[in-house]
Amino acid sequence: MTTNEQAWARAGEWPAEDRMNELETFLWRSERHPRRSSTISVLMMLDTAPDWERLHAAHEWATRLVPRMRSRVLEPAVPVGPPAWVPDRAFDLDYHLRRVRLPAPGAMAGVLAYAQGAAMVPLDRTRPLWEGTLIEGLPGGRAAYFLKLHHTLTDGPGGVQLVSLLQSRRREHTDDKPVAPPRPDPVPDAGRLAADELAEQALALPSAAGKLVSAAAHALTHPESAAGSALRFVGSLRRTVAPWSVPGSPLFRGRTGKSWRFGVLECSLAELGAAGEVAGGSAGDAYLAALLGGMRRYHARHGTDLARMSMTMPLSLHRSDDPMGGNEWAGATVAAPVGVEDAAERIAELRGTALSLRVEPALGSTSVLLPVLNRVPSAVRATVGRLPGAADLSASTFPGAPCETYLAGAKVERTYPFGPLPGVAVMAAMAPHAGTCCVGLTVDGSVVPDLPVLVECMREGLDEVLALART
Known part of the structure; x- marks a missing residue:
């Protein structure tokens, strides 16, 4: 079974829950575009313009296979629980799928300029939460998508899975795709949604109370054990919430998040993996070391030296048997070794950090806080969102396509992921595509006025890491 056939077979597993989880609810209710945006995006570079009718048909099929792509958000009449996904009775594919033509010369700079502008336009919160655009007018008849x-639709890995549904392993049309099974069509009702949530909470109350009584009894009968657990949790919290202990970069102070700029990098996946292996790490560790090397160079060019930088690392909590899509991740912010000049040493330290984070008890601490934050007035959530502490850098890695893919007859040559700017100065995301690591940089232009310089420094940091595999 090919990669695409596997994706098609699992598409029916896409989260069928009609309500958001607590993380998705927080992303939805705390969003303040663009500084606190929850928009994620993918840019595919194509060797030619795809057939428009085939592209349209592919979206028609994929949105029926994944009903959430045809659903809008319904808030309960009072915020006693999470919002629900309900069918958009007025769904219009022609609104969500568009095509534009860039003016000459239509080079990569023009594509990135279009993409960063489009990413900053808020999604219509009354419609299904996605938009796709075919970008034509590139040199040599090339195109982009x-x-x-x-982010409430899915996390980064789920976004890659969603994109895979639109692609195939050959230029020719693929027949015999799976047909979406019939699904129930619930009637949207904000009042009923709130009532159902209150009823469910009432049913769950005895169990929750029993757990609370049990925990209190354990603390009273085993005070030393309870105190030890509390101290370990506090220590873990200090290790995974670095912004409170690491001074922020003086270059990135006063960022507003209102001016997004996109940049891209790429390298061989095999070389990046080999570089990581030289230092006892992985391709992901080498990628992070390259970013930090670039950050060190950028700060040096501006006369600033940093020993440590606060860096957020979203960690996927997906398991191999989880359904496609959804949001299953936790974020940890660490004091990253930006001042370590030796690339191998940086990789080794980052490898140790990544391994230790997996067993930190505070990693899932937000699961306790989110249900509370999701039910307080929006003004309180906005105040929490304005608290200091956002990291300077956020870095993510996503699984990608292991082989060549095609979009409606056009070969996909590169796939660049871009994340939002949740208070950070630079968001970096990396996904491999057919042996090439594609890195998308989302940069806050209010504090990085010289994007080409930053990209050049990042490229130098990447070359420094790759050199480990060439010696």
């Missing part, structure tokens, strides 16, 4: 999604 830009897809933007709201």
Whole structure:
């Protein structure tokens, strides 16, 4: 079974829950575009313009296979629980799928300029939360496809899975795709949604109370054990919430998040993996070391030296048997070794950090806080969102396509992921595509006025890491 056939077979597993989880609810209710945006996007570079009718038909099929792509968000009449996904009775594919033609010369700079502008336009919160655009007018008849999604639809890995549904392993049309099974069509009702949530909470109350009583009894009968657990949790919290202990970069102070700029990098996946292996790490560790090397160079060019930088690392909590899509991740912010000049040493330290984070008890601490934050007035959530502490850099890695893919007859040559700017100065995301690591940089232009310089420094940091595999 090919990669695409596997994706098609699993598409029916896409989260069928009609309500958001607590993380998705927080992303939805705390969004303040663009500084606190929850828009994620993917840019695919194509060797030619795809057939428009085939592209349209592919979206028609994929949105029926994944009903959430045809659903809008319904808030309960009072915020006693999470919002629900309900069918958009007025769904119009022609609104969500568009095509534009860039003016000459239509080079990569023009594509990125279009993409960063499109990403900053808020999604219509009354419609299904995605938009796809075919970008034509590139030199030599080439084209690009830009897809933007709201983070409540899925996380980064789920976004890659969603994109895979639109692609195939050959230029020719693929027959015999699976047909979407019939699904129930619930009637949207904000009042009923709130009532159902209250009823479910009432049923769950005895169990929750029993757990609370049990925990209190354990603390009273085993005070030393309870105190030890509390101290370990506090220590873990300090290790995974670095912004409170690491001074922020003086270059990135006063960022507003209102001016997004996109940049891209790429390298061989095999070389990046080999570089990581030289230092006892992985391709992901080498990628992070390259970013930090670039950050060190950028700061040095501006006369600033940093020993440590606060860096957020979203960690996927997906398991191999989880359904496609959804949001299953936790974020940890660490004091990254930006001042370590030796690339191998940086990789080794980052490898140790990544391994230790997996067993930190505070990693899932937000699961306790989110249900509370999701039910307080929006003014309180906005105040929490304005608290200091956002990291300077956020870095993510996503699984990608292991082989060549095609979009409606056009070969996909590169796939660049771009994340939002949740208070950070630079968001870096990396996904491999057919042996090439594609890195998308989302940069806050209010504090990085010289994007080409930053990209050049990042490229130098990448070359420094790759050199480990060439010696």
